[in-house]
Amino acid sequence: MVIEYAGIVIRSEDEMLYFWVLFLPSQGIGCYMFRIDDFDVVDATMHGNAARFINHSCEPNCYSRVINVEGRKHIVIFALRKIYRGEELTYDYKFPIEDASNKLSCNCGARRCRRFLN
Numbered sequence: 001m002v003i004e005y006a007g008i009v010i011r012s013e014d015e016m017l018y019f020w021v022l023f024l025p026s027q028g029i030g031c032y033m034f035r036i037d038d039f040d041v042v043d044a045t046m047h048g049n050a051a052r053f054i055n056h057s058c059e060p061n062c063y064s065r066v067i068n069v070e071g072r073k074h075i076v077i078f079a080l081r082k083i084y085r086g087e088e089l090t091y092d093y094k095f096p097i098e099d100a101s102n103k104l105s106c107n108c109g110a111r112r113c114r115r116f117l118n
């Protein structure tokens, strides 16, 4: 275990409302969300930790898992292999595949980069 992706679990249906009301008007505040499943999202914008800054890679050294602790969902980042001092931590964001108009290009620099995050 490397770090928990800390934040507040919010219901999916509140996610967009929350985004429009709180974050679009205040440019400059990053929006850090981690989708757990169809229902819940962890919002790390205000109560997150360093895990929210971990970048995506198509060839990552970590992976994320949702674990249940006493009925509460937590996102935990685990190492995939030995990680060396000074090495950047990365995991695969596993965004759902979208059509061409919604593609986010990937700049992870991995040899086997998939070119897109979604």
Ligand SMILES: [Zn+2]
Pocket: 057, 058, 059, 106, 107, 108, 109, 110, 112, 113, 114, 115, 116
């Ligand atoms: Zn990539």
